[in-house]
Amino acid sequence: MKLRTNLKRTVFALAVTAFCGIAGPALAADALVGDAKAAVGKVSMCIGCHGIEGYKASFPEVYHVPMIAGQHAEYIVTALQEYASGDRTFPTMEAIAQTLSPQDMADIAAYYSSLK
Structure with a gap:
């Protein structure tokens, strides 16, 4: 159970990091x-x-x-x-x-x- 929770957190953290890496510069350019x-x-x-x-x-x-x-x-x-x-x-x-x-x-x- 603990492994599954840690895996979900890791996947979520990677997804957020990837989104910020892609969307961050585009959003910064608008602002x-x-x-x-x-x-x-x-x-x-x-x-x-x-x-x-x-x-x-x-x-x-x-x-x-x-x-x-x-x-x-x-x-x-x-x-x-x-x-x-x-x-x-x-x-x-x-x-x-x-x-x-x-x-x-x-x-x-x-x-x-x-x-x-």
Whole structure:
């Protein structure tokens, strides 16, 4: 009886360890914490459009550029991910988003969400 209980515990412990080894990195990637201070050197490519009130881009058509200061960080990260994957389309944003790492996206989102 004791052997069977120990075997069950061992199998359960191995299963939990395996799950954590597989799911842990994936869950950690979703939970990146952005650093607004780290983004200061990363937002120069954003300021030219998103930092000008009422700015409109003219390629490929006239497009009102949204102000993103104060926007929720999760929204900004999702938008950047969608531009990077092509789920959202705008040539300039696609090109920029595709150069960003997940940590860059989290940092930029933290920076813009901290602005009012």
